Amino acid sequence: MSDVIIIGGGIGGLSLALSLEKAGIGSTIYEATPVIQQVGVxxxxxxxxxxxxxxxxxxxxxxxxxxxxxxxxxxxxxxxxxxxxxxxxxxxxxxxxxxxxxAELQTVLLDAVRERLGPNRIRTGWECTGVSSEQDEVCVSFRDRRTGQKLEPQRAGIVVACDGIHSKVRRQFYPNEGPPRYxxxxxxxxxxxxxxxxxxxxxxxxxxxxxxxxxxxxxxxxxxxxxxxxxxxxxxxxxxxxxxxxxxxxxxxxxxxxxxxxxxxxxxxxxxxxxxxxxxxxxxxxxxxRDPLPRWSFDRVTLLGDAAHPLVPLGSNGAGQAILDAEVLSRELAACRDPADGLARYESIRLPATAEIVMSDRAGGxxxxxxxxxxxxxxxxxxxxxxxxxxxxxxxx
Ligand SMILES: Cc1cc2nc3c(=O)[nH]c(=O)nc-3n(C[C@H](O)[C@H](O)[C@H](O)COP(=O)(O)OP(=O)(O)OC[C@H]3O[C@@H](n4cnc5c(N)ncnc54)[C@H](O)[C@@H]3O)c2cc1C
CATH class of the missing domain: 3.30.9.30 (D-Amino Acid Oxidase; Chain A, domain 2)
Incomplete structure (x- = not known):
């Protein structure tokens, strides 16, 4: 069992794996896309x-x-x-x-993750379908993105959902939230x-x-x-x-x-x-x-990057804020004996800061x-x- 399961291998998930590694905490990324593509411009x-x-x-x-x-x-x-x-x-x-x-930013992050954590720490084609908290760990369900078949559930002490603006994990915690705000x-x-x-x-x-x-x-x-x-x-x-x-x-x-x-x-x-x-x-x-949320962390699961606080891209802040989330979460997890305290401290620092940016970028940045x-x-x-x-x-x- 790895220490942390990261759901999603975008800029947030990859930055988190590197920040955790620097803090001496192991992690595995589960990415839904079968092949990590070079997306965007x-x-x-x-x-x-x-x-x-x-x-x-x-x-x-x-x-x-x-x-x-x-x-x-x-x-x-x-x-x-x-x-x-x-x-x-x-x-x-x-x-x-x-x-x-x-794509260049993603390649630099991806190469560093493969080199520092090892190639097996990124599993592609694993689409998260839900999380459930057990006593001292979290069980994550997956299906194979290519075949649709159920995959073996994975367990870890901490799960971080970095699965973007359409996050499944966020929807699980906030089922009535609806689609993003246009x-x-x-x-x-x-x-x-x-x-x-x-x-x-x-x-x-x-x-x-x-x-x-x-x-x-x-x-x-x-x-x-x-x-x-x-x-x-x-x-x-x-x-x-x-x-x-x-x-x-x-x-x-x-x-x-x-x-x-x-x-x-x-x-x-x-x-x-x-x-x-x-x-x-x-x-x-x-x-x-999306509107800022009242909380991101539930037991040993939390949200990061666009899953937690998607922004309109007027201030060029979205990826940068995901990178800051990764830094703070890794630091707090390394500093706290109880991982739940680490998640709570991460949320208390990052949630208000990013909520302010959501609103100021929405106002035109x-x-x-x-x-x-x-x-x-x-x-x-x-x-x-x-x-x-x-x-x-x-x-x-
Ligand atoms: C037009 C535009 C311009 C932008 N310009 C800037 C800019 O100049 N500067 C800046 O800092 N930010 C910018 N941003 C914002 C930035 O791109 C995002 O904030 C950033 O990419 C968020 O990273 P993320 O890892 O949280 O999410 P994403 O990059 O969306 O990554 C999510 C990952 O999770 C995977 N995933 C999704 N669902 C599942 C699942 N169920 N199971 C497993 N994996 C899953 C996805 O395949 C994806 O790889 C811009 C955004 C847009 C739309």
């Missing part, structure tokens, strides 16, 4: 999360595969600058801000290889979802001087209808559903329609979160700067009729 790892990853000895490997972001810049929908501020090292912080392909904003995310824009290391936010918004940043350098540019188009869509209604890391999207919102975004620093049209990959996601810019711009440049709302309903798309 770009992600920003903020300095607070880089501190933890550097403590796990991963900073150099991540820096090799990422762009070290220099600044965060805000523009109005006419492409005029509103505000710019340095970030990470360039703002005098000890730790950098990295913009990286999500924010009214739909996102299309893509990557495009092209020449550098601005200084080749700036994360930009432009516009607002009500009139079309883009978040754009480079995530990889190529030897020929080009870069892989990650972009997210955010558009208000009252009813996501026929688009992907469930947040899934790999749901394909189509440029024709949204490119016209950005048709005249040909700025002197970037041609946005061209960026979208030349994309290698386009994925779609409804922007969703850094988009308040864009809001202010749009209010001023509207006096000078009215919103074109086709952009005052999403041009077509999801049904018509």
């Amino acid at each position: 770009g992600i920003n790892v903020l300095p607070y999360a880089m501190r933890v990853l550097a403590g796990l000895g991963l900073e150099k490997e991540l820096e090799k595969r990422a762009i070290t972001t220099r600044s965060s810049a805000y523009f109005d929908r006419c492409g005029r600058p509103l505000h710019q501020m340095p970030v990470g090292h360039f703002a005098g912080e000890i730790w950098p801000q990295l913009s990286i392909h999500r 924010s009214g904003v739909f996102m299309w995310r893509g990557v495009t290889r092209r020449s550098k824009f601005l200084d080749g290391a700036t994360m930009v936010r432009v516009g607002l979802p009500a009139v079309g918004k883009m978040v754009i940043y480079p995530i990889r350098d190529y030897d020929d001087g080009t870069q892989l540019i990650n972009w997210v188009a955010e558009v208000e869509v009252p009813d996501p209808g026929s688009f992907c209604s469930k947040r899934d890391w790999n749901c394909p999207g189509d440029a024709k559903d949204f490119v016209e919102v950005f048709a005249d975004w040909r700025f002197d620093w970037l041609d946005v329609p061209e960026l979208i049209s030349n994309a290698q990959t386009i994925l779609q996601f409804p922007m969703m979160d 850094p988009d308040v700067i864009l809001q202010e810019g749009e209010e001023r711009l509207r006096l000078l440049v009215p919103v074109p009729a086709h952009r005052s709302a999403f041009p077509r309903s999801a049904e018509a798309a």
Whole structure:
């Protein structure tokens, strides 16, 4: 029996296995997907999360595969600058801000888990179907994701559910909670290889979802001087209808559903329609979160990452907060003789902190700067009729 069972091998589960290993606690990850795939597109790892990853000895490997972001810049929908501020090292912080392909981050974590814990500590194709507390341990039921057949139940002293926004374990504890809360904003995310824009290391936010918004940043350098540019188009869509209604890391999207919102975004620093049209990959996601919970821990089971506190991705915080959860949980489990006390301390530190972020990101996070810019711009440049709302309903798309 391993000390801790981790359900889910995403960024949260993998970070937890590494943090526990550093604290001298063994664990095994049970991941539903038969083969761990490289999912998603770009992600920003903020300095607070880089501190933890550097403590796990991963900073150099991540820096090799990422762009070290220099600044965060805000523009109005006419492409005029509103505000710019340095970030990470360039703002005098000890730790950098990295913009990286999500698959690269996952690969670095996965390789470290396999190397430090051993390849058998990640079991794929094991889909958790429920947990039940016994005296001093927890029994976890599984089925084979490929065949649907029941697998041998597994037992451990502690179980941590890192099974994402649609967490089965969370649903077991909160059966009446219902689906995640849709924010009214739909996102299309893509990557495009092209020449550098601005200084080749700036994360930009432009516009607002009500009139079309883009978040754009480079995530990889190529030897020929080009870069892989990650972009997210955010558009208000009252009813996501026929688009992907469930947040899934790999749901394909189509440029024709949204490119016209950005048709005249040909700025002197970037041609946005061209960026979208030349994309290698386009994925779609409804922007969703969930209300903060009153508690995460039940006997010897707790929640971590998106299973505990999914966020709307306005502040680039979701993965970073999962990484912080992993650090705190490992530290508290190592410090407490009774694992239930460790879980309680973890929850008392992390639940209020993340609840605050859920609410502040829901309120717009850094988009308040864009809001202010749009209010001023509207006096000078009215919103074109086709952009005052999403041009077509999801049904018509
Ligand atoms: C569009 C978008 C942009 C984002 N940008 C950023 C950003 O820039 N910076 C940032 O920090 N965060 C960002 N995030 C958030 C971040 O990606 C998530 O918060 C983070 O991936 C959560 O990690 P997790 O491990 O908790 O969940 P997940 O990554 O969802 O992993 C859950 C894992 O559990 C597995 N699983 C599910 N059910 C079961 C089961 N029953 N049994 C076993 N395994 C199971 C899944 O297959 C998966 O591997 C963004 C999110 C979105 C949607």
